[in-house]
Amino acid sequence: MNKYFIDAGIFLRSASNKITKDINDDDAVQIALNIALGIERILKGILYDINPTYIYIEPKFDNTIQILYPDQLVLKQSENLSKNPNKDVITFKISLLRAECVSFTTNKNRNLLFKIENIRDVLAHCDLAFLDIKDITLLIKRDFYPLLKSYCEELKLPSRHIFDNKHIRLATISSSLTSDLSLRINMLFEAHKEKWKMLSGNPGYITDKIHETKLALDTPNKYPIKCPCCGNTGVFYLDPIKEFNQQTKEENIVGAKLKLFSLINS
Numbered sequence: 001m002n003k004y005f006i007d008a009g010i011f012l013r014s015a016s017n018k019i020t021k022d023i024n025d026d027d028a029v030q031i032a033l034n035i036a037l038g039i040e041r042i043l044k045g046i047l048y049d050i051n052p053t054y055i056y057i058e059p060k061f062d063n064t065i066q067i068l069y070p071d072q073l074v075l076k077q078s079e080n081l082s083k084n085p086n087k088d089v090i091t092f093k094i095s096l097l098r099a100e101c102v103s104f105t106t107n108k109n110r111n112l113l114f115k116i117e118n119i120r121d122v123l124a125h126c127d128l129a130f131l132d133i134k135d136i137t138l139l140i141k142r143d144f145y146p147l148l149k150s151y152c153e154e155l156k157l158p159s160r161h162i163f164d165n166k167h168i169r170l171a172t173i174s175s176s177l178t179s180d181l182s183l184r185i186n187m188l189f190e191a192h193k194e195k196w197k198m199l200s201g202n203p204g205y206i207t208d209k210i211h212e213t214k215l216a217l218d219t220p221n222k223y224p225i226k227c228p229c230c231g232n233t234g235v236f237y238l239d240p241i242k243e244f245n246q247q248t249k250e251e252n253i254v255g256a257k258l259k260l261f262s263l264i265n266s
Contacts, residue, residue: 004045004055005157011038012148013164019140021173028137029128035144036092036120038162039113042151043095046103054098058086092117105150112143142177145170146187168194192229200230221256 015034018027044055052068053059066073066085075081090098096113100106106113116139122130148162149171159167168191175187199205209232216222216235223236238256245252 001157001161002045002048004041004048005155005161008038008041008045009161011035011041012162015140015144016163016166016170019144019166019170019173021141023137023140025133025137028133028140029123029131031140032116032119032136033123035140036116036123039116039147040092040095040120042155043092043099043103043106043113044089046099046106046155047095050102055089055095056086057088057090058082092120103154105147105154109147109150112139112147115139138177141173143174145174146178146183167191168198189229196230206232221259 011034015031015038018031018034023031047054053064056064056067058064062080062082063085066081067087073081093114096106096110096117100110119131119136119139122128145163145167149159149167151157152159152162163170171187171191171194175184175191178184178187213233213235216237217224217233221238221240223238225234225236226232227234237259239259240253241255241257242251243254244250
């Protein structure tokens with residue numbers, strides 16, 4: 001893991017720990033700043049892994065050899081070495097434009113990333129009154145988790161390095177706001193799978209849940225179903241659909257509707 005990915009984790013873990021269902025305006029500003037700073041470093045990290053010189057404003061040999069590999073220099077002064085090496089790196093925007101050429105996640109989410117880049121510029125240079133706090137809060141709660149999850153998968157970054165083991169909460173919050181039904185279901189499943197991994201090792205947990213499931217299934221209007229997350233038996237809670245028979249003056253059960261789906265890890 002290169003130094004830019006390491007540094008990115010500092011900002012993104014801070015953001016992950018502050019993201020909740022209810023974010024106040026002050027927290028939204030700080031979270032957005034941490035997200036922007038973290039993502040900018042991820043973009044630079046992508047370029048750095050391919051060629052470290054790609055992140056510098058002056059990537060030529062005479063400049064970057066002294067910055068990147070000073071220990072390998074035999075000559076400290078030469079006409080082929082810059083007298084005053086420039087250590088300045090490229091901006092968020094240029095990092096994004098370069099990274100989208102080599103990163104699937106960056107290319108797929110370029111519009112969202114440009115939006116984050118714009119937010120960063122306002123936070124750094126402008127009156128905060130120019131910010132649309134409601135829109136930023138939605139971006140934080142809905143878009144942060146799937147975007148960074150995609151980067152973790154593409155770049156083989158440990159999820160705890162980015163989410164600080166808050167991925168279950170973040171996935172649940174994000175899934176509740178996404179309009180993409182497929183993505184929403186996938187994130188909910190992932191959240192429950194992670195919850196199962198975390199809880200299943202607790203002494204007596206599985207035994208207790210199996211016992212609770214058996215008790216539930218012994219009561220009326222319950223139906224067993226295999227849980228898609230943990231593979232154990234879950235419970236469909238059903239409400240019977242009844243119709244009144246005018247001839248017999250009795251209510252007849254003609255069907256059932258789903259009331260609740262209970263998982264062993266819930």
